[in-house]
Amino acid sequence: MSSKSLKSVVESLLFVHDQPLSVDRLVLLLEEHERADIREALDALMEEYATAERGIILAQVAGGYQLRSRPEHADYIRRLTKSRGVKFSQSALETLAIIAYRQPITRAEVEYLRGVDSGGVLKSLLEKKLLRIVGKKDVPGKPLIYGTSREFLELFGLKDLAALPTLKEIQELAPPDPFADQPALPLDPVEAG
């Protein structure tokens, strides 16, 4: 099979499957081909979809490849599907963000970072399958440890967790000593009263 027809076979597979297809899965399905060739075909397809101004893009999500509609056409597609898509409350988003960046993480840790009880949010995010329980922490009480799921990556269009936008200066969270240059306590006398 020429590389051209391999590319078209891969395209067909991507078209038919309703979930992201991983390279591993493609290698299994196309056993007569080399992994490197399959990768090359995927790269070529991605390039073609990106440059040809098609209504479809080939996206790398959740460790696989998936054909998706072009985001600019969302309004038109909504006319067809009549769905508005997910809508998150601020608390759900905050919780997701904290877990995405800090996983594996316990509920108590999430609550410390948010400053509020997060049991209800965690439960509904688990029900929506955006979170998963990755284990139990080996401390008294054996609290559950949470992480994000494959569905989370699919929903937010992330290739993997490393593709999360970098939380800038997360290391700077504990600045060496922000108060080093403030020997005197800057209390406004009026405020102190």
Add this chain to the structure above:
Amino acid sequence: MQSNLFSDALENAYRVQIEEFEGPLDLLLHLIKKNELDIYNIPIASITRQYLQYLDLMKELNLDIAGEFLVMAATLLQIKSRMLLPLTPEEEEAEVEDPRAELVRRLLEYQRYRDASFQLTSRNLLGREVFARKFDSQDVADLAPREEPVDVELFELIDAFRRVLSRVSVETFHNVVTDGISIAERISEVLSQLHGGKTITFDSLFHTGMTRDLLVVTFLSILELCKLKLIKITQAESLGSIWLTSAAESDNVVQEEILVE
């Protein structure tokens, strides 16, 4: 004079925009931003006062104040009092951390995750900005109830059965011939019809020409299956058709088949 003060306070209260705060950290960040304060150098007395004012307002408006808000109020007051106390010589020697340091760290970290959450939601979300192909397993898509199914009340189920019975004319009874089919047998028949995640209508299990006995046995089998949690009985809309599906997730069935390959 008194009434004047009161009306002033009332006016002020009404002018306050009540925003929904996610929690005490959110409220503190809001106060810091509103007053254009330096987060590394928070005038703790002023921020504490404003924070408590906000809590009072919530109380006045009969809003439930979550416990976390009170904990933060206590923390703020504690920091404030620690900052008022002079340091003991030992503490000075040990270079004690600024009492505000932990709070500042928490605020900064919280702010980062909040920013991250805005970034997350500004992405192209599947089902919101981007769409992928998605189809229901097999050909069920056309048959299956489209709307969010509601669970069927027992009463409706009985009603449906009564309708089935009424379709069977009274004259069809003849000599009592035991049909021989037991509930157990009928259960396995029904299950086999549902195999592979198929969805069938309640009515399709009752054919014309069935004996009254068989109708009753069929109905009892459905109830039994439901009790055993082997099937799910749903309805797309009230008074709509009643649908039966096997309780095992249809997705799982499909996946099992893939694995078996």
